[in-house]
Amino acid sequence: MSGGDNLDFEIRPNPAPVSDADRTTLLANPGFGRIFTDHMVTVRYAEGKGWYEPRVEARAPIPMDPASAVLHYAQEIFEGLKAYTTADGGVTMFRPDANAARFGQSAQRMAMPVLPQSMFLESLRQLIRIDRGWIPESDEGSLYLRPFAYASEVFLGVRPSMEYLYLVIASPVGAYFSGGVKPVTVWITPDYTRAAPGGTGAAKCGGNYAAGLSAQAEAIEHGCDQVVYLDAVERKYVDELGGMNVFFVLDDGSLATPPLTGTILPGITRDSVIKLAERDGRRVEERPVSFEEWRSGAASGRIREAFACGTAAVITPIGTVRSPEDEFTVADGGSGEVTMGLRQQLVDIQRGRAEDPFGWVHRVL
Known part of the structure; x- marks a missing residue:
């Protein structure tokens, strides 16, 4: 050029x-x-x-x-x-x-x-x-x-x-959370979707965020911190939060996260979490996770933790999930051990307090 x-x-x-x-x-x-x-x-x-x-x-x-x-x-x-x-x-x-x-x-x-x-x-x-x-x-x-x-x-x-x-x-x-990292409550929106196949979901463009403001307002009206979108085709699979990707920690220690099919943002923190978890010996599955699997998994104990991740907040535990039909907590609604362990590893690498085996940290001065 x-x-x-x-x-x-x-x-x-x-x-x-x-x-x-x-x-x-x-x-x-x-x-x-x-x-x-x-x-x-x-x-x-x-x-x-x-x-x-x-x-x-x-x-x-x-x-x-x-x-x-x-x-x-x-x-x-x-x-x-x-x-x-x-x-x-x-x-x-x-x-x-x-x-x-x-x-x-x-x-x-x-x-x-x-x-x-x-x-x-x-x-x-x-x-x-x-x-x-x-x-x-x-x-x-x-x-x-x-x-x-x-x-x-x-x-x-x-x-x-x-x-x-x-x-x-x-x-x-400063710190994204005043008073430390706390589990958030999320709202499963029944009315809005974030992106459809063939759309701009994988692009980081302002229009995606403008289109999500009404959904975020809906979440706040229901006493929630963040909105969670379901897929635009079947309206059953979890896509992502308003500004963060989502992960689920299963009872065998493995992680599951929605796949990059073009409707969700390919988060850099998301990719970092996958690499850190795999380094710890955890299996990470990039696959569709339905809202029903999340609900039933939380009830049975199959899903032990859930968290959101992005640049601003790094990793945020999800404690309570609210929808028009019901409300449930993930485990005891607190900050899970795997979630907080991954967060600490990531922050320590970012701030030079731990070894960086991936070459992620770029020195400027």
């Missing part, structure tokens, strides 16, 4: 960065996705020209024409990953190459140009280096990185855009 992989990023430091004192105050309790660093990355794309003008510049509003294609036809994709501080003062990222690959797959599904993986990775490194001071030093703190791209051509015809803008912004975040 013209534009190439090896373009140098132009660095334009923010002339008015947040003061050290104000940044320290903000980092004391950053929450999640509420505050942002001083800089952002931008790279432009034009048909026939390729990717060009890669920059690191002051974070600022984006000028946008009312006829920008993304506002009308939703050509947009994004990723989410984290950077961490290490005990020796360094900074690492967790599996950014997997995010780069998935970003390309999402682009293909949404008829967008594929950003070279080397440029994706370098954009993250550039932003981390210039905003290193924004990474919380707390045990559970990290820098959440949000790469995204959208159709920026000004036109109202229904076709793929000929111009795009790629950006990366960053947000310092």
Whole structure:
């Protein structure tokens, strides 16, 4: 592709960065996705020209024409990953190459140009280096990185855009759960599905999340933390949660998780859990799991634990399952031993506290 992989990023430091004192105050309790660093990355794309003008510049509003294609036809994709501080003062990222690959797959599904993986990775490194001071030093703190791209051509015809803008912004975040990891209650929605075969379920595009907001609201109305979707064809098999993949721990120590058939997001945390479980000698089956199997398995003890996983919350135990027909708990409704063991292994690798036999941790500084 013209534009190439090896373009140098132009660095334009923010002339008015947040003061050290104000940044320290903000980092004391950053929450999640509420505050942002001083800089952002931008790279432009034009048909026939390729990717060009890669920059690191002051974070600022984006000028946008009312006829920008993304506002009308939703050509947009994004990723989410984290950077961490290490005990020796360094900074690492967790599996950014997997995010780069998935970003390309999402682009293909949404008829967008594929950003070279080397440029994706370098954009993250550039932003981390210039905003290193924004990474919380707390045990559970990290820098959440949000790469995204959208159709920026000004036109109202229904076709793929000929111009795009790629950006990366960053947000310092604390522990996802205040007060520690706690089992969540989930709602089995009878009215909504997340994606159908042939749809955009496997792409990380904003439209998938917009379409899920009503279902999440329904879950909250029923006193639940998260929604669980069933498949769109038979309405009987578990697909995933609103923003996380799901696993079941069986009484023989094995794990089961819905297969990647194109309707659920191929989660990077999901893939990491599978590899960690298999390293522990556990069998992992990627197969359809019906809601009825979950209900009856919880009653009989066949299903001992259930958990959700994703970048933001890592691994979250599922304690109670609620549907229009009934409600049940998984085991005693608490945090299972296998679930929390896998979570600890994953977090320790991410934060450099344990050996990384998979080559997942990428050193930045």
